[in-house]
Amino acid sequence: MVGPRELTAEIADEYNFQGNSTHFSLILPYTAKDTAVELITSDSVRTRVDLLLLDPINNWVLSDLYLSCTFPFIRTTCNPNGTMTAMAVKVESVPNLSPSRLTLKDQSCKPVFSDDRSAYFSFSVDSCGTTRTFFDHYMLYENEIGLYYNNKGVAYISPVDPEYRQTVSCYYVVNETRTVAFSSKPRRYEPTAEIGSGQLxxxxxxxxxxxxxxxxxxxxxxxxxxxxxxxxxxxxxxxxxxxxxxxxxxxxxxxxxxxxxxxxxxxxxxxxxxxxxxxxxxxxxxxxxxxxxxxxxxxxxxxxxxxxxxxxxxxxxxxxxxxxxxxxxxxxxxxxxxxxxxxxxxxxxxxxxxxxxxxxxxxxxxxxxxxxxxxxxxxxxxxxxxxxx
Incomplete structure (x- = not known):
């Protein structure tokens, strides 16, 4: 067994399986469907694959082991134009989570992309229930990705399952304030651009x-x-x-x-x-x-x-x-x-x-x-x- 699935010929091809009477090896990406994800820190994840050696006749577990690796993982990106992007991943501690059901604090803000393993959000810092806090020379913008229950009693996950909450935050440096004078006057003509050519x-x-x-x-x-x-x-x-x-x-x-x-x-x-x-x-x-x-x-x-x-x-x-x-x-x-x-x-x-x-x-x-x-x-x-x- 590789994760939750039996090792078939198709899965063996997918993971470059090699083996003999004493050893075997396989290669799989950390995003493979048979891996389990655990969050270690805000910028790293640990991915684990569980392996079981079974006796198919008696249905006995002859051996079990797991392999795990830690990968750097950028979960939040703060852009200078005042937009934030955030990635939420399905973790083993919330097995019934459907990433497409995740939202920001404003529940109308849903993922711009999701699959069975992750959800990707993109939003501006003045939307989706994002809060702003000033301290020292910084502005802190903060939001939260979560699975929320609505007032109609429709829940996307069983109440007995663990909650899913992920805080996303961006810090912007406020060094100084400048006053800039400007003036404007009506244009005589609308701006135009010359027609050019280029090679795609x-x-x-x-x-x-x-x-x-x-x-x-x-x-x-x-x-x-x-x-x-x-x-x-x-x-x-x-x-x-x-x-x-x-x-x-x-x-x-x-x-x-x-x-x-x-x-x-x-x-x-x-x-x-x-x-x-x-x-x-x-x-x-x-x-x-x-x-x-x-x-x-x-x-x-x-x-x-x-x-x-x-x-x-x-x-x-x-x-x-x-x-x-x-x-x-x-x-x-x-x-x-x-x-x-x-x-x-x-x-x-x-x-x-x-x-x-x-x-x-x-x-x-x-x-x-x-x-x-x-x-x-x-x-x-x-x-x-x-x-x-």
Whole structure:
């Protein structure tokens, strides 16, 4: 057992399980669903995974152990523009907590994002019941994340369970007060800006795991990956903060060479999503706003399992390169074709056999609302020998 779940073949692949008759090892991120979280201090958490060795015939516990690690964890961020962000995590001491039910003191202030492990809040210091206190040369803004009961008797958690309360606070230095004189006069003309032009850039990166926090750098290539191990890709529109733009991954494919037009090739994404074969799975992952991701529409995350690329009826074990065509859509233009949105289904089937080169364009797109970018990454070495790493 790994945490509350039985160790299946799928979980073993997910956690890179290796073992023999005397030893085993696995690797899992501290945010994995099978870990338990304990708050240590205001800026650190301890994550623990419990392991049980069972006799399946007699249902006996032969051995049990746990592993724990402490990680730095930024729970509150104080911004100079008078806004605060706070992260609340589900802890083991409140097992029935649903993070989406958490609110600030003003119960109308709910998380801007939540999942089954955490809730993320963003609010200004003059809202959501935030209090302000002056002392010495500081201003203290304080609020509280909690699970509250309303007056109608509807409770989101059993009264016998422990309370969940997390104080969030920000200190601002008040050094001195200055008086500034200014005057104004009516404008003769409305301000205008000259029309200019620029180049929008896109990039594709290979993430080290499903958290999309760490990425392989140029000096890390070629990257070695095992067959059946997922590859996590991020395609991003860079150097733009325009919320009216959205990046759509139109198509992706793998080749044996860095030439994107070389043969053979294996389709990974076709027409933004769909592909009728059922050999293996491409998964699009949701992208949420955080300190790194300012505009989620500028980024797409997807993963593929590398175990069904075949060449001449044999499973491919070779270097591959991955190429994508991305479309940048402007919501102020005519939204047709791909610009109506990226594939929103979590699972889509794709080809595993070599295909002929497809044309750059599939379908008609309005030229006033899209721009196309071509991006590639690699090489990625596929191997079935775990000892080669």
């Amino acid at each position: 850039m896109a990039q594709m990166r290979l993430a080290q795991d499903s958290s999309y926090n760490l990425f392989y750098q140029a000096e890390d290539y070629p990257v070695v990956k095992y067959l059946r191990q997922p590859l996590y890709f991020e395609v991003e529109l860079i150097e733009s903060t325009d919320p009216n733009l959205e990046l759509i991954v139109e198509k992706c494919w793998a080749t044996l060479y860095d030439d994107r037009t070389s043969l053979p090739l294996w389709d990974i994404i076709v027409d933004g999503c769909e592909n009728p074969d059922d050999s293996y799975v491409t998964i699009f992952h949701p992208v949420v706003s955080n300190t790194r991701v300012l505009v989620p529409a500028h980024i797409k995350h997807f993963s593929i399992k590398m175990f069904t690329f075949t060449k001449e009826e044999a499973v491919l074990k070779d270097e591959i390169y991955v190429h994508c065509d991305a479309v940048i859509c402007d919501s102020n233009g005519q939204l047709d074709g791909l610009c109506r949105g990226q594939c929103v289904q979590l699972t889509r089937q794709i080809y595993s056999r070599p295909q002929e080169i497809k044309g750059v364009g599939r379908g008609q797109r309005g030229t006033d609302s899209t721009q196309q970018r071509q991006i590639s990454t690699g090489p990625i070495v596929l191997t079935s020998d775990r000892t080669s790493e």
